[in-house]
Amino acid sequence: QVQLVQSGAEVKKPGASVKVSCKAxxxxxxxxxxxxxxxxxxxxxxxxxxxxxxxxxxxYAQKFQGRVTMTRDTSISTAYMELSSLRxxxxxxxxxxxxxxxxxWYYYFDRWGQGTLVTVSS
Amino acid sequence: xxxxxQTPLSLSVTPGQSASISCKSSQSLLHSDGKTYLxxxxxxxxxxxxxxxxxxxxxxxxxxxxxxxxxxxxxFTLKIGRVEAEDVGVxxxxxxxxxxxxxxxxxxxxxx
Numbered sequence: 666q667v668q669l670v671q672s673g674a675e676v677k678k679p680g681a682s683v684k685v686s687c688k689a690x691x692x693x694x695x696x697x698x699x700x701x702x703x704x705x706x707x708x709x710x711x712x713x714x715x716x717x718x719x720x721x722x723x724x725y726a727q728k729f730q731g732r733v734t735m736t737r738d739t740s741i742s743t744a745y746m747e748l749s750s751l752r753x754x755x756x757x758x759x760x761x762x763x764x765x766x767x768x769x770w771y772y773y774f775d776r777w778g779q780g781t782l783v784t785v786s787s
Numbered sequence: 788x789x790x791x792x793q794t795p796l797s798l799s800v801t802p803g804q805s806a807s808i809s810c811k812s813s814q815s816l817l818h819s820d821g822k823t824y825l826x827x828x829x830x831x832x833x834x835x836x837x838x839x840x841x842x843x844x845x846x847x848x849x850x851x852x853x854x855x856x857x858x859x860x861x862x863f864t865l866k867i868g869r870v871e872a873e874d875v876g877v878x879x880x881x882x883x884x885x886x887x888x889x890x891x892x893x894x895x896x897x898x899x
Contacts, residue, residue, distance in 0.1 A: 700888075710828075710836065710879055712888040726887040760835060771824045773883045775847065777835035 667691040669761050669778035676784045682749040685781045687761030694742035695719040698764035700774060701735065701746045703757040711757075715764065715772065716744055751785045758782050789814050789882050793891035800870045801899045808894045810863045810880035817860055824883040827856060827865050830893075831876040839878075840865065872898060 672686040687699065701713040714725035716735040723735045734747045744761055759781045762774035790813040800806045810825070817823045827840040838847040840856040843863060853868035867874055875898055880891040 709893050710881075710890040712890070724886065728887075771818065771822075771884050772888055773824070773826045773838070773841055773881065774828075774836075775838050777837070780835055 667763065667776045669763060669776055671759075671761060671778040671781045674782040674784070676786065677751050679752055679785055679787055681751050681785075682747060683751060683783050684745055684747040685759050685761075685783070687744045687746075687778050689742045689744070689763070692763075694737075695739055697767060698769075698772065699735075699737070699744040700762045700764055700772065701733075702760045702762055702774070702777075704760070704780075705754070705757040708757075713746070713759075717769075718744065748783075751783075753785050756783065756785045788887055789816075789885045789889050791880055791882055791889050791891040793878075793880060793894050795894060796892070797895040797897070799897055799899050800867075802872065803869050806867045806870050806896060808865045808878050808880075808896075810858075810865070810891050812861045812863075812882055814885065815860045816882050816884055818884055823859060825856075825858065825863050826881045826883055828879045828881065828890075829874075829876050830879065834876075836879065867896075870896070870898070 668690045670688045675683050677683050695718045698715045700715045703711050716723045718737045737744045761778040763776040765775045792811045794809045816825050823843050825843045828836040830836040844856040855866045857864050877893045877895050879893050
């Protein structure tokens, strides 16, 4: 069955970077876009961007441009999201989410990782 | 960015009664292919969101038929026919056609 397993919780100081991993199994990793979505404590969902695993192509929300980098390692079916210059308001649960469409012009998520809590605190 | 507005903010429902959630988008979600790219997710407490409905009215695998979606253009509704205890959580709509992808603010459903 499809599974997305994310790395564990992180505590970072302001200004640092964090890299979250998302290991996919149960399907062909390169066949599906992977998105990243975050959720601040008690808040709603915020889309950060996607990566196309077969090419490494990315598309980031403008809000995160310059601070986020999405990469992948196809040999181990794993996607990564790195966020730099962390601030306290980056404290959130970060989710990876699989996109079943493969279209490149419309998107949604049919499977989600379990989430990774990133806490930014001095 | 497309703004997705959900109402109500919260809903307290008697088991077995129905519930409706509204979602309005600031731009049409109808594509030239004739499909409308509006999705519904449910996030149960402490869990990741799970897909309920895609393209307005299609239920995802395993979603009970007491869930139904309707609407067109910019106005959409999720209806739960007879609410059960397992339906509690926060419901989100999402538009899937304009980047950045955006979500409604969420509707919290709990039981009376």
